[in-house]
Amino acid sequence: MKSIAxxxxxxxxxxxxxxxxxxxxxFNLDITKEEFEKAKLEVDYPHIAKDxxxxxxxxDFFRDFELEDPDAVLVLKELxxxxxxYIATAxxxxxxCFNAKYEWLLEHFPFLNPAHFIFCGDKKVVKADYLIDDxxxxxxxxxxxxxxxxxxxxxxxxxFKRVRNxxxxxxxxxxxxxx
Amino acid sequence: MKSIAxxxxxxxxxxxxxxxxxxxxxFNLDITKEEFEKAKLEVDYPHIAKDxxxxxxxxDFFRDFELEDPDAVLVLKELxxxxxxYIATAxxxxxxCFNAKYEWLLEHFPFLNPAHFIFCGDKKVVKADYLIDDxxxxxxxxxxxxxxxxxxxxxxxxxFKRVRNxxxxxxxxxxxxxx
Numbered sequence: 001m002k003s004i005a006x007x008x009x010x011x012x013x014x015x016x017x018x019x020x021x022x023x024x025x026x027f028n029l030d031i032t033k034e035e036f037e038k039a040k041l042e043v044d045y046p047h048i049a050k051d052x053x054x055x056x057x058x059x060d061f062f063r064d065f066e067l068e069d070p071d072a073v074l075v076l077k078e079l080x081x082x083x084x085x086y087i088a089t090a091x092x093x094x095x096x097c098f099n100a101k102y103e104w105l106l107e108h109f110p111f112l113n114p115a116h117f118i119f120c121g122d123k124k125v126v127k128a129d130y131l132i133d134d135x136x137x138x139x140x141x142x143x144x145x146x147x148x149x150x151x152x153x154x155x156x157x158x159x160f161k162r163v164r165n166x167x168x169x170x171x172x173x174x175x176x177x178x179x
Numbered sequence: 180m181k182s183i184a185x186x187x188x189x190x191x192x193x194x195x196x197x198x199x200x201x202x203x204x205x206f207n208l209d210i211t212k213e214e215f216e217k218a219k220l221e222v223d224y225p226h227i228a229k230d231x232x233x234x235x236x237x238x239d240f241f242r243d244f245e246l247e248d249p250d251a252v253l254v255l256k257e258l259x260x261x262x263x264x265y266i267a268t269a270x271x272x273x274x275x276c277f278n279a280k281y282e283w284l285l286e287h288f289p290f291l292n293p294a295h296f297i298f299c300g301d302k303k304v305v306k307a308d309y310l311i312d313d314x315x316x317x318x319x320x321x322x323x324x325x326x327x328x329x330x331x332x333x334x335x336x337x338x339f340k341r342v343r344n345x346x347x348x349x350x351x352x353x354x355x356x357x358x
Contacts, residue, residue, distance in 0.1 A: 005304070086304055092293045098277035114271045115301045121294025125184075125265055127306035127322060143306060 001084050004173065005118070005128040005142075006076070007135065008089040008101060011149045012108075014066040022055060023048065038153050057096030063104055071166035077111050079173055085112060088126045090138065091119035132169060136160075147172065180263050183352065184297070184307040184321075185255070186314065187268035187280060190328045191287075193245040201234060202227065216331045236275030242283055250345035256290050258352055264291060267305045269317065270298035311348065315339075326351065 009015035020036045023029040027048040031039070041049040055061060067073065079085060087105060091097055098119060105117060118126060123133070124141040131142045132149055136157045139146030147169075148160040163169050188194035199215045202208040206227040210218070220228040234240060246252065258264060266284060270276055277298060284296060297305060302312070303320040310321045311328055315336045318325030326348075327339040342348050 003304075088304075090294075091298070092281075092296050095278065095281050095293075098281070098298070099274065102271075102274050102277070113300070114274075115269075115299075116304070117271050117300060118304055119270070119277070119298040121292070121296060125182075125267075125295070125297055125306050127304050 001082070002130070003084040003086060003128040004079065004130045004132065005086040005088040005123070005126050005144075007131070007133040007138070007149070008087060008105075010068060010134040010151055011132055012068050012072045012076075012087075013062070013104065014068045015062075018061070018065055019052075019056065022061075023052060026055065027051065034152055037151065053094075056094055059096055060100055062094075062097040062100035065104060067108060069166045071170075073108060075166040075170045076109060078170065080111060082174060084116070084128075086116045086118055086126070086128055087112065088118040088120060088123055088128070088131065090121055090123070090135075092121035130173075132163065180261070181309070182263040182265060182307040183258065183309045183311065184265040184267040184302070184305050184323075186310070186312040186317070186328070187266060187284075189247060189313040189330055190311055191247050191251045191255075191266075192241070192283065193247045194241075197240070197244055198231075198235065201240075202231060205234060206230065213331055232273075235273055238275055239279055241273075241276040241279035244283060246287060248345045250349075252287060254345040254349045255288060257349065259290060261353060263295070263307075265295045265297055265305070265307055266291065267297040267299060267302055267307070267310065269300055269302070269314075271300035309352075311342065 006012060016037055020033050041052055076085060089101060091101055122141055123131060123138045126142060129144050130147055131144060132147045133139050134149040134151045134154055136154055139148060139160050146160045148154060148157060148162045150162050150164045163172060185191060195216055199212050220231055255264060268280060270280055301320055302310060302317045305321060308323050309326055310318060310323060311326045312318050313328040313330045313333055315333055318327060318339050325339045327333060327336060327341045329341050329343045342351060
C-alpha cells in the first residue's frame with residue numbers, strides 16, 4: 001500500500017483565515033487577505049512580527065481553525081482505504097501548537113490513526129511515497145514525490161504536480177471513481 | 180552525510196526511573212525496579228494501568244527526567260559533527276507530553292536543531308539511515324538500519340546490533356577516535 005503524507009496548515013487547516021482575522025483585530029493590520037497571504041511579516045510588517053509569533057504560539061490558537069476545504073474530510077476518508085495516510089506538520093516551528101493540532105486532527109479526522117501523525121520540522125525526514133504540501137521548500141526537501149497544494153504564494157512554482165482543492169486530490173490519487 | 184534518528188525514552192531520557200518512583204509513591208506499587216521494567220501494566224497490574232497512563236500524560240511529567248546516560252550529551256554533540264541527528268520519539272502515545280519533551284530536549288541538547296525533532300507514532304515513517312531505539316517493534320517497523328539500545332526487557336532480541344550505553348554508540352558510529 002502506498003503512503004501519502006499530508007501537510008496541515010493551508011492544506012487541510014485554514015491557518016491564514018484565522019491568522020488574518022486575528023491580526024486585523026489585535027494589531028490593526030489594514031491590508032487585504034491576499035496581501036497578508038503573500039507577506040513576509042519580518043520584512044513587510046516587522047513591527048508586528050514578534051507579537052504575531054507569540055499569538056500563534058498561544059495554546060489554543062490552532063484549536064478552532066476552519067477546514068481549508070470541507071471536502072478534505074471525505075476525500076481523506078476514501079483515500080485512507082487505498083493508501084496509508086500520514087499527517088506531517090512542521091509543528092516544531094510553533095511549539096505552542098502541539099496539543100491544539102493533535103486535538104484538531106482527532107476532531108475533524110477521527111478515522112485517522114494518531115500513530116500516523118508526525119510533528120516535525122524539516123520534511124526531509126518523512127518517509128512516504130507522496131507529500132501534499134503548500135510549501136515549496138518542504139516539497140524540495142522531501143525525498144518522495146511532492147504534490148503542491150495551490151495557494152497564491154506558490155503560484156509561480158512549476159516544479160511539482162499541482163492540486164487546487166481536495167476534489168483534485170481525489171482525482172489524482174483515485175482517478176477511477178470507485179463506486 | 181548519513182543520518183541517525185535517536186529515540187528519547189530509555190535511550191537518552193530515563194522514563195522508567197521517574198515512572199517507577201512515581202508509581203511507588205502514588206499507587207503504593209511494591210515491586211522492584213527490574214520487575215517494573217519488564218511489567219506489562221495492563222496485564223500484570225491492571226488496577227493501576229489507567230491511572231498510570233493519566234499520570235504520564237500530566238503536562239510536566241516528562242519535564243524533569245534524568246538523562247538515561249550522561250554520556251549521551253557529549254556523544255551526540257560529537258556525532259552531530261559527522262551525522263545528521265534527528266530525535267524521533269513516539270510522542271503520539273502520550274499526547275500530554277509534547278511540550279515537556281520539547282523543552283527537555285532544548286535544555287539537555289541545546290546544540291540540536293529543533294527542526295530535526297520528530298514527534299510521531301510508528302517509526303516506519305522516519306527516513307534516516309539509522310535508528311537507535313530500545314523498542315524492538317519500532318526497529319522492526321523502521322526501514323533503515325536499527326540499533327538496539329539495550330534494556331532488560333529487550334535482552335532476548337538478537338535481530339539488531341546492540342549498544343549498552345552511549346560510549347558504545349560512539350564506538351559504533353565513530354570507531355576511530357577523532358582527537
